[in-house]
Amino acid sequence: MPPKTTLNAENLQSLGTPRLAELLMEISRGDAVAQRRLRMELAGAASPGELSKEIGKRLASIARSRSFIDWRGVRAMADDLETQRQAITGKVAASDPARALDLLWRFMALATSIFERSDDSSGTIIGIFREACGNIGEVALRAKADPITLADRVYEALTVNDYSQYDGLIAVTAQALGPRGLEHLKRRMVELSQRPVARPADKDRVKIGWSSSGPVYQDEMAERSRLSTVRMALSDIADAQGDVDAYMGQYDEKTRKVPKIAAEIGRRFLAAGRAEEALAIIDAAEHRKSAGWDWPDFDWEEARIDALEALGRTDEAQQVRWGCFERSLSSTHLRAFLNKLPDFDDFEAEEHALIHAEGFRSPMDALWFLVTWPALDRAAQLVIRHSERLDGDNYELLTRAGEALSSKHPLAATLVLRAMIDFCLSNSRSSRYKHAARHLLECSSLAKDVGDFGSFEPHDAYEARLKREHGRKASFWSLM
Structure with missing residues (x-):
């Protein structure tokens, strides 16, 4: 049984409600994220309606913000968004799915403004929006959303899918859309296909970049985006309707x-x-x-x-x-x-x-196949025949090969390790010196099991040559 001082839910309950409340107020002081979470819990305890209002206020606040979110702030924003998403798809959806669906659309509408002012190179934030996009279909079903209204919302979303946040939306909403909604969405997409982006007069065209064929204009990119949106949407609709001919028809x-x-x-x-x-x-x-x-x-x-x-x-x-x-x-x-x-x-x-x-054309590909099949006897013979063609830079393959061969084929394992050592030292890859030093120690350990090195250098001769050729690489030898 854990001591009474162990930090767990059971021991904290022993402090009593008043003391826990005091601690939460103290801990959350100055922590906006924690305070928002507590307010949401209080609102949820009061009523689902109060929780919806609290979520709505937070979404409006995020929408109004214009400050840049650097890489340090991305995690905090992701946590905030995930808290809102879980609250919408959890407590709100359970009691009022129609309200939850509306909040999900408002949540998704934040994507463009957030990506315009953030550095989401890790993909953390887009992952949350795609999760929320996937939630729309289930919540729409629970809300018994009107198929035509839902189709219109899906259409509007796909036309502003600048950051791929709505990818897969048709597939997740197909059941809620049903035949009527899918047909309505299809008609709207066909209408969009017939409404090309107007090209301004040459003097008014906005140049936004260059390609191998010349300047790239804003209206050209808008037209490409329109065509891509239509094609992908009609393909997804065809899939949802099981219409393989229509799917094929999206390609010339x-x-x-x-x-x-x-x-x-x-x-x-x-x-x-x-x-x-x-x-x-x-x-x-x-x-x-x-x-x-x-x-x-x-x-x-x-x-x-x-x-x-x-x-x-x-x-x-x-x-x-x-x-x-x-x-x-x-x-x-x-x-x-x-x-x-x-x-x-x-x-x-x-x-x-x-x-x-x-006999495959690439000894490295052949080695990978023989090691993973496995056919270790043949892999060992391959290494001995092609030791000069082993790519010491491919340390992932050679490390696995060395480990697989070491117990029964010590000479082949030694040659694999030497390939990595030689590459590392010859190319002064100092970041790999610790691995090369370990490999050299492994070669020393394997030497007693090799017996006959045949035409290859015995270990002592090999190590002596390394010292002659790379003796000035002190940072390597200091690891030995």
Whole structure:
């Protein structure tokens, strides 16, 4: 049982209500955040209506503020916003969802002014607004919001989505919007698509930047924003309505041939039970291949595999899986390939795959695959054959490889550690000296297990060479 002096809720209760109240007043003195929280608790205890008023006053106060929020103030603002969000979606929504929905819209309206005067490089504040955006759908359902009114609010929000705070709004409100609301929103977006941004006279155009093709004007950016808003909204509406043809219609013929877009469209046709059309769309994609570069586009490849499987063309799907593995050493695709094979055939196929991995064009990629598969005997042989081609800067891979190989393959583990040490010292990476020193000590420990270094330097000779070549790096040797 904890002592009576341990700081916990049970022990604090023993102080009694009057003393706790005095302490709260004392602790919150001069702390605006704490005082606001206490006022909200008092308002919530009085009635949900009083809590709504308190939240409304705070939102109005934030909206009026014009002071810059530097990186030090971002955390305090984030905490304040999160307190308001939780109060709205908690106590207020439970008792008066219509009031909560209105407060959520007011809350979201703060985003633009806050981002215009803050440094949210950490993404802390935008995360809270996106959480609140996600709450709108649930609260709208509880409030039984009028679909047309809700559609109008969604439309207005999407047209001022300058900081992506409303991304995903259609998806979260789709159920509350229902068929009527979605159709109304669709009509408004179609009307917006037919209402281009007016271009001013040349002398009145505002230049806001430059691109490779020349100056960029304010009206051009506004027009691009309008087109992007319409396209994304109509795509989301099509998804919500299950209209895959309408979704595809948001992309022109050329754009549909971009592999990522083709994959997204194809997956929707697959989900709609239209596998033949899905495969045709996926296969129509055009791939750009650079000389000597044939890395798979995994989104597209996976969509094609799914389409082939849906059509019962399993052999062709297997060929795609193997092709992905051959070009990238993707263990995910190899495992999927092996799992589809009959019993015992998978052993021979795995052996073939490991031989292919050993001869892969990139020894570092091959090492990663063999270590993580795992096939440590082959990984050790790869290290010994290609020790000169190990990238000592890739310390994440080599550290894992060294740890995996150390128990049964001490020579290979030593060569991996040496690659990192050599890179660190040759490039004077002083921030890594402590790691390089540890690696050198590990090499010393492994040396007794190596026995025969073969054509490689024994540990003593290696360390002596390091001292000759890097003896003046005192900050490194002081760590030994």
